[in-house]
Amino acid sequence: MHAFFMISGLMLTALLINIPLGYLRQGCEKFTFGWYFYIHISIPLIIYLRVKAGFSWKFIPLTLGGAVAGQLIGGFIHRRRQNNG
Structure with a gap:
């Protein structure tokens, strides 16, 4: 049960x-330095937290899923704020 809460917290x-x-990525033109930067800057921190929590590489898809979901939610918020003025 403890591992479940740890991986849930990590995700x-x-x-x-x-x-x-x-949110910031959505404001950059696609495939520019800033766009790549905002996508990849969190990866080292997530890897560090996963290793410190004691999880193996088998949990990478779960943490990656959380990161992608966060990127999509942030982009959605940016687009919604732009459309509403």
């Missing part, structure tokens, strides 16, 4: 870190 952390980065 939630990845999601929360990537929401503001997804």
Whole structure:
């Protein structure tokens, strides 16, 4: 049960870190340096947290899913704020 809460917390952390980065990414032109930067800057922190929590590489898809979800949510928020003025 403890491992479940640890991996859930890690996924939630990845999601929360990537929401503001997804928001900022949405303001950049696609495939520019800034666009790549905002997508990849959280990866070292997520890897560090995963290793410190004691999880193997088998949990990478879960943390990656949290990061992608955060990017998508942040981009959605940016687009919605742009459309509403």
